[in-house]
Amino acid sequence: xxxxxxxxxxxxxxxxxxxxxxxxxxxxxxxxxxxxxxxxxxxxxxxxxxxxxxxxxxxxxxxxxxxxxxxxxxxxxxxxxxxxxxxxxxxxxxxxxxxxxxxxxxxxxxxxxxxxxxxxxxxxxxxxxxxxxxxxxxxxxxxxxxxxxxxxxxxxxxxxxxxxxxxxxxxxxxxxxxxxxxxxxxxxxxxxxxxxxxxxxxxxxxxxxxxxxxxxxxxxxxxxxxxxxxxxxxxxxxxxxxxxxxxxxxxxxxxxxxxxxxxxxxxxxxxxxxxxxxxxxxxxxxxxxxxxxxxxxxxxxxxxxxxxxxxxxxxxxxxxxxxxxxxxxxxxxxxxxxxxxxxxxxxxxxxxxxxxxxxxxxxxxxxxxxxxxxxxxxxxxxxxxxxxxxxxxxxxxxxxxxxxxxxxxxxxxxxxxxxxxxxxxxxxxxxxxxxxxxxxxxxxxxxxxxxxxxxxxxxxxxxxxxxxxxxxxxxxxxxxxxxxxxxxxxxxxxxxxxxxxxxxxxxxxxxxxxxxxxxxxxxxxxxxxxxxxxxxxxxxxxxxxxxxxxxxxxxxxxxxxxxxxxxxxxxxxxxxxxxxxxxxxxxxxxxxxx
Amino acid sequence: xxxxxxxxxxxxxxxxxxxxxxxxxxxxxxxxxxxxxxxxxxxxxxxxxxxxxxxxxxxxxxxxxxxxxxxxxxxxxxxxxxxxxxxxxxxxxxxxxxxxxxxxxxxxxxxxxxxxxxxxxxxxxxxxxxxxxxxxxxxxxxxxxxxxxxxxxxxxxxxxxxxxxxxxx
Numbered sequence: 138x139x140x141x142x143x144x145x146x147x148x149x150x151x152x153x154x155x156x157x158x159x160x161x162x163x164x165x166x167x168x169x170x171x172x173x174x175x176x177x178x179x180x181x182x183x184x185x186x187x188x189x190x191x192x193x194x195x196x197x198x199x200x201x202x203x204x205x206x207x208x209x210x211x212x213x214x215x216x217x218x219x220x221x222x223x224x225x226x227x228x229x230x231x232x233x234x235x236x237x238x239x240x241x242x243x244x245x246x247x248x249x250x251x252x253x254x255x256x257x258x259x260x261x262x263x264x265x266x267x268x269x270x271x272x273x274x275x276x277x278x279x280x281x282x283x284x285x286x287x288x289x290x291x292x293x294x295x296x297x298x299x300x301x302x303x304x305x306x307x308x309x310x311x312x313x314x315x316x317x318x319x320x321x322x323x324x325x326x327x328x329x330x331x332x333x334x335x336x337x338x339x340x341x342x343x344x345x346x347x348x349x350x351x352x353x354x355x356x357x358x359x360x361x362x363x364x365x366x367x368x369x370x371x372x373x374x375x376x377x378x379x380x381x382x383x384x385x386x387x388x389x390x391x392x393x394x395x396x397x398x399x400x401x402x403x404x405x406x407x408x409x410x411x412x413x414x415x416x417x418x419x420x421x422x423x424x425x426x427x428x429x430x431x432x433x434x435x436x437x438x439x440x441x442x443x444x445x446x447x448x449x450x451x452x453x454x455x456x457x458x459x460x461x462x463x464x465x466x467x468x469x470x471x472x473x474x475x476x477x478x479x480x481x482x483x484x485x486x487x488x489x490x491x492x493x494x495x496x497x498x499x500x501x502x503x504x505x506x507x508x509x510x511x512x513x514x515x516x517x518x519x520x521x522x523x524x525x526x527x528x529x530x531x532x533x534x535x536x537x538x539x540x541x542x543x544x545x546x547x548x549x550x551x552x553x554x555x556x557x558x559x560x561x562x563x564x565x566x567x568x569x570x571x572x573x574x575x576x577x578x579x580x581x582x583x584x585x586x587x588x589x590x591x592x593x594x595x596x597x598x599x600x601x602x603x604x605x606x607x608x609x610x611x612x613x614x615x616x617x618x619x620x621x622x623x624x625x626x627x628x629x630x631x632x633x634x635x636x637x638x639x640x641x642x643x644x645x646x647x648x649x650x651x652x653x654x655x656x657x658x659x660x661x662x663x664x665x666x667x668x669x670x671x672x673x674x675x676x677x678x679x680x681x682x683x684x685x686x687x688x689x690x691x692x693x694x695x696x697x698x699x700x701x702x703x704x705x706x707x708x709x710x711x712x713x714x715x716x717x718x719x720x721x722x723x724x725x726x727x728x729x730x731x
Numbered sequence: 732x733x734x735x736x737x738x739x740x741x742x743x744x745x746x747x748x749x750x751x752x753x754x755x756x757x758x759x760x761x762x763x764x765x766x767x768x769x770x771x772x773x774x775x776x777x778x779x780x781x782x783x784x785x786x787x788x789x790x791x792x793x794x795x796x797x798x799x800x801x802x803x804x805x806x807x808x809x810x811x812x813x814x815x816x817x818x819x820x821x822x823x824x825x826x827x828x829x830x831x832x833x834x835x836x837x838x839x840x841x842x843x844x845x846x847x848x849x850x851x852x853x854x855x856x857x858x859x860x861x862x863x864x865x866x867x868x869x870x871x872x873x874x875x876x877x878x879x880x881x882x883x884x885x886x887x888x889x890x891x892x893x894x895x896x897x898x899x900x
Contacts, residue, residue: 142860142876144838149845152853156861160897167869167890170881198896 147175154180159199181205181224187242188212209234209242210259217241226253229280232260236273256280256299263287284309284317292317300324391416485509487516498522500529507533515541520548521588523565529589535575543576547588735762736777737792743785745792749776754795756848783843787836791843794852797824801851825855834863834876 142150154162154175159182166173181203187195188211196218203221210231215238222245230239249255258281262270265286271293279294281302288310294317301323305314485506490498500521507514514537521529534543547568554561570589733749737758753759758778765776780788829837837856844853863875873880880887891898 142834142838142878145841149841149857152841152857153860153864156858157865161865163894163897165864165869165872166894167882167887168872168880169878170886173890 143171147179150175151179159183159185163198177202179203181226184208187218189214192218207242209239213238215241217244219245222246223248225249227256228253229256229258232257232274232279232282254278259283261285262293264289267293284314287313289313298323484513486513488514489516489518490520499525500533504533507537511536511538513539515539517542518544519546521545521568523547523568523588524563526568527566529568529570531570531572532575535572537576540576542585544585545570545587545589546585734775736775737788738777738779739783739785739788740781741784743788745788747792747795751792751795751799752778754799754849755791756850758847780847782846784839787839787843790836790840791847791849791852794825794828795849797828798851829855829859834860 145153150172154165154172157165162176162180162182166176182199183204183206185195185199185204185207187207187209190211192212192214200218201220203224204219205224206227206229207225208229210233212231212234219242222242225246226248228242228246228249243249243255246253255278257274257277257279260270260274260279260282262282262284263286267287267289275293276295278299279297280299281304282300283304283306285306286309290313297317303324488503488506488510490503498520500519503519517534517537517540529545534540568589570586573586734746735749735752735758737745737747737752739745749762753762761778762776765774765778766772769776783791832840837859841853841856841860844850844856864872867875872878882890
C-alpha cells in the first residue's frame with residue numbers, strides 16, 4: 138500500500154501540521170512515529186494564553202512543547218512554565234502584567250529578542266504614571282494604548298511605530314496628543330470617548346488650525362463614541378471630540394463612525410472636516426433615538442454654527458472625497474451642508490436622514506444629491522417634516538435607476554405645553570404622495586411610505602373595480618424580478634395619541650387604536666409575485682398574474698378582513714402586536730401568498 | 732510576447748509566457764539566469780524541471796494562469812508566524828480545481844509548488860491536506876493517507892495517555 142503522506146519531506150509535513158490547531162496537533166501524534174517525532178521536534182504551538190488561572194494547565198500541556206506565539210494577561214507569577222521558549226516568535230503582553238513576571242518568561246526566549254515581536258497592548262498613560270510608562274514601555278513596541286487625564290507635552294516613547302489602536306478620553310490636552318503622536322505611523326483606529334460636555338481647548342484649536350500634525354496621516358478608521366451625562370443634556374455644543382479627532386491631520390481616514398446618545402447637531406464644520414479627507418468613503422452616524430425630553434429639543438436655535446465660505450482650497454480638497462454612505466440625523470444648515478457634500482465626488486449608495494425633532498428638512502433639498510447620485514443610490518430612508526412638505530412627488534426618485542429600497546416616513550413633532558406640563562403633538566396636514574407608479578422599477582424591492590395621504594389618481598379606486606387591476610399590472614415591467622413591493626401607509630396612527638408628562642405615549646386602548654387605524658389607514662399595496670403559475674388558469678407565456686391590489690379609504694377594512702381570500706385571493710394578516718408606540722409604529726401589514 | 736519552454740521530467744514541453752512563468756520563484760530565477768548567460772537577448776529560455784512530471788506541471792501552470800493577476804506572495808511571508816494563510820486566498824475556482832484530485836496528486840502538487848516556489852498553491856494544497864486530518868479519528872486518518880501504525884509495544888497507548896487531555900476536551 139502506498140504511503141501517500143510519507144512522500145512529503147519533513148518541511149512540507151510541518152507546513153501541514155502547522156495549520157492544525159493545538160489540540161489536533163497533539164491528538165494526531167498517535168498516527169505514526171514519524172508524525173509524533175515531527176510534531177514534538179519541529180512543529181510550533183500557537184496562541185497559548187497564559188494567565189494566573191491557566192498557569193497549571195499551560196505548564197502541563199505546553200510546558201515541554203515548542204511555543205511559537207503567546208499572549209499573557211492577568212498574570213503575576215514569577216516562574217516560567219515553559220522549557221522550550223527559544224523559538225517563541227511572538228509575544229503579546231498586557232500592559233498590566235508586572236515586569237518581574239515578564240522577566241521570567243523572557244529569560245529563555247532567545248529568538249524573540251533577536252527576530253521576534255514583543256508587543257504590549259492596553260498600556261495606560263496618565264500624568265500620574267508617566268515615569269513608570271516611560272521606563273517600562275518607552276523603548277518597547279506598544280500596539281494599543283489608552284490615555285486618560287494627561288497633559289504633559291513630552292513624549293515618553295522613543296518609538297510608536299507599532300501603535301495601532303488608541304483610546305483617548307476627553308481629559309487629554311491637545312498639546313499632549315500633539316507631542317505624542319507625530320510618529321505613530323501604524324495607527325489604524327482612534328476612539329475618542331467623551332464625557333460631560335464641551336471641550337473648550339479643542340474648539341479654540343479647531344478654529345486656529347494649529348494642530349494638523351497631531352495625528353499621523355495613516356489613520357484609516359475613526360470611531361467616536363460619545364456619552365452624555367443625563368444632567369448635562371441641555372449643553373448644545375458637543376462637537377468638540379470628533380471634530381478634534383477628525384481634524385488632527387488624518388488625511389487618509391477612510392471610515393468615520395460616530396455614535397452618540399443624544400447628539401442633536403451636525404454642523405457645517407463637521408462636513409467641512411469630512412470634506413477635507415480625500416480618502417473618506419464611509420460616514421456612519423449612529424444616534425440613539427429618544428423621546429423628546431425638553432422644549433430645548435423642540436425649538437433648536439438655528440445658526441449656532443456659523444456658515445463658512447467655501448474657499449477654493451476647501452473645494453479642491455472636497456473634490457477628492459468619495460462618499461458612498463451617509464447616515465445622519467440632523468443637517469443643521471441643510472443647503473450649505475449639501476453644497477459641501479456635493480462639492481465632493483459623492484457617489485452615495487445609501488442615504489439615511491432621520492431628522493428627529495429638527496424642523497425644516499424639505500425633501501427638495503436632496504434633489505441635487507439625487508441628481509448627482511442617480512447611478513449609485515440604492516437605499517434611501519428619510520424622515521419627512523410635515524410642516525414644510527405638503528406634497529411629495531415621487532417623480533423625484535424616478536431617475537434613480539438602481540434604487541432598491543425607498544422608505545419615507547412622516548415624523549411627528551411636539552411642543553412643550555407649559556401649563557399642562559407635557560408635550561403636545563404638533564398637528565399638520567398630512568403630506569400627499571403623488572405619482573407612485575413612476576418609481577416602480579425592476580430594481581425596487583422595498584417601498585415603504587408611512588404617514589402619507591395619496592393623490593386621487595393613486596388612491597381612489599374602488600375595490601370592486603381593481604381586483605385584479607389589469608391595466609395597472611400591464612404597466613409593470615414584465616421582467617420584474619422582485620418578490621414583492623409593499624407600500625404600507627399607516628396614516629395618522631398617532632392622531633389621537635399624545636404623550637403624558639412621563640413622556641410615554643398614551644392610548645385609550647388597543648381597541649380604540651385599532652378602530653382609528655381602520656378608519657385612518659390608507660393601505661396602498663402593489664403586490665407582485667413572480668410565480669409562473671397562473672392561479673386563475675393554466676400557465677401563461679408572460680409572467681402572471683402580476684396581481685395588483687389597491688385598497689383605499691373607500692375600502693373598509695372590516696370588509697377586507699371579513700373575507701380576504703375571496704376579495705383579494707391572498708391572505709392578509711394584520712398585525713397589531715402591541716399597544717406600545719414603538720411596536721405599532723413598526724407594525725406591518727403583511728401579505729402572504731396563497 | 733516573450734515565451735519560455737518549461738519541460739517536465741517526462742519530456743513534455745509547455746510553452747508559456749515569461750510573465751506567467753515568473754510568478755514561480757524558481758522559474759523566475761532560471762529565466763533571469765538564462766538572460767544573463769545568453770548573448771542573444773531574443774533567445775527563448777528552456778527550463779527543464781526534472782522532478783515534476785507533465786501531469787503535475789500542467790496543473791501548476793493552470794493554477795498560475797488562473798492567478799496571474801494576484802499579488803505574488805513572498806515565499807517567506809509566514810516566517811514570523813509559521814502559519815499559512817491558505818484560506819484567505821482560496822477562491823471558488825481553487826476549490827473546484829482541487830476537488831477532483833486524489834490525495835496522491837495533491838501530495839505531488841505540494842512538492843511541485845514547493846519546488847517551483849509558488850506560495851499560493853502551496854498554501855491551498857497544504858490546507859487541503861490539513862482538512863483531511865482535522866476532525867478525523869486516528870484510524871480514519873491512517874485509512875485516508877494509507878498509513879500503518881509503526882508504534883511498537885505500548886508506545887501508542889503511552890502517547891495517548893500522555894495527551895489524554897486533548898481527547899477529553
